[in-house]
Amino acid sequence: MAVHAPDRAFAPGVQTALMRLGYNLISARTAHRQRDDGLLRPQLRIVDERQLSELPARRDDLPQILLIGSRGSTTTEPDEPSLGRVRRRARLADLYQLLQNALEPQPRSVPRVTDALPARATRGLESWSGAIRSISEKGCLLQSTSPFHEESRVEICFPLARQGLVQIPAQPSYREGVRTGLVFDPLPDETRIALARYVEARLGS
Numbered sequence: 001m002a003v004h005a006p007d008r009a010f011a012p013g014v015q016t017a018l019m020r021l022g023y024n025l026i027s028a029r030t031a032h033r034q035r036d037d038g039l040l041r042p043q044l045r046i047v048d049e050r051q052l053s054e055l056p057a058r059r060d061d062l063p064q065i066l067l068i069g070s071r072g073s074t075t076t077e078p079d080e081p082s083l084g085r086v087r088r089r090a091r092l093a094d095l096y097q098l099l100q101n102a103l104e105p106q107p108r109s110v111p112r113v114t115d116a117l118p119a120r121a122t123r124g125l126e127s128w129s130g131a132i133r134s135i136s137e138k139g140c141l142l143q144s145t146s147p148f149h150e151e152s153r154v155e156i157c158f159p160l161a162r163q164g165l166v167q168i169p170a171q172p173s174y175r176e177g178v179r180t181g182l183v184f185d186p187l188p189d190e191t192r193i194a195l196a197r198y199v200e201a202r203l204g205s
Contacts, residue, residue, distance in 0.1 A: 001025055001099075002062065004055060005048035009067050011089040013204020018092070020203050021111055023099065044083065044102055046095075065098055092200050112136035113202045119158035121148070121170075121182075130178070132158055137195040139170065139183040147178050156182060161201070163194040 003025050007015065019025060026042065045064040047055065066085045083102050086094045092111065100107035117132040119142060130144035142156065149172075157167045168191065170182035187195075 002042040002045040003027060003047075004051050005046060005067050009048045009088045009090060011091045013200065014090060014092050014095070017111070017200060017203035018095070018099075021096075044099075046090075048088070063102060065095065092203070093196065108136075110136045110138055110196070111199055111203065113199050115202070117158045117160075119156055121154040121156045121180075123148070123152065123154045133179065135195070136199060137184075137187075137192050139173070139181065141179055141181055143179045145178070147175060148172070148180065153185075154182070160191075160194055161198055163191070163198075166191055166194075 001018075001023055003015075004027065015025060024042075042062065045062045046067065047064055048067045049069075063083050065083050067088050067090055068085050070087055084098045086098070096111050097107070097109060100109070112134050113136075114134050115132050117135065119130055119132045119140075121128045121130070121142060121144060126148070128142075128144040128146060128148055130142055132140045133143050134141045140156070148154070151172075153169055153171045155167055156170045157165060160166050168184050168187060170184050173181045173183050175181070184192075
C-alpha cells in the first residue's frame with residue numbers, strides 16, 4: 001500500500017498492526033518511483049486529504065482511502081476511484097474492512113491474531129482442555145486434547161488481559177482433527193470490546 005500521510009494521521013500502533021497483518025506500507029513517492037522503474041506497484045493508496053496536492057502530478061489509477069478531519073472532508077472528491085473515507089486519527093477497525101474488501105478474495109470483517117491462550121470448552125458434563133491458536137472479537141480456533149462434534153454449541157472459558165476469566169457461548173463452525181473453529185454467539189458488548197482491544201494491542205505491540 002502506498003501511504004501519503006503523516007504518522008499522526010493514524011491512531012497509535014495502527015501502522016505496526018497493519019504490517020503485522022501482512023500489509024506492506026511504503027511512501028507514495030516510493031510507490032511512484034517503483035512504477036516508473038517497472039517494479040511491482042501497490043494495489044491501493046492511503047492519503048491524508050491535506051496532502052493530496054503533494055502527490056505526483058502524473059496520477060495513476062490506484063483506488064484510495066482518504067483520511068479526513070473530524071468535521072468531514074475539506075476537499076472535493078478526488079478523481080481516483082475511492083474506497084472510502086476514514087476520520088483521522090485512523091483506527092485499525094475503520095481501515096481493516098476497507099482493506100479486506102479491496103484486497104482479499106475472502107475478506108474478514110475483523111482482524112485476528114495467533115495466540116496460545118489456555119482454554120477449556122464444556123458441553124453439559126463433557127469438557128475439553130486445550131489452547132486458543134487464533135482469536136478475533138467474533139471467534140477463535142481452539143486446539144483441544146481430543147476432537148469434539150460440531151452439532152451443538154459449547155461454553156469456552158479462557159483468560160483475557162484486563163478482563164480476567166471470560167466464559168462465552170460458542171458455536172462450532174468447522175473441525176480439522178483436534179482444531180475447531182468457534183463462532184462466539186451471543187457476545188456481550190463489554191466482552192466484544194475487550195476482545196477487540198486485546199487483538200489491536202497484540203497487533204500494535
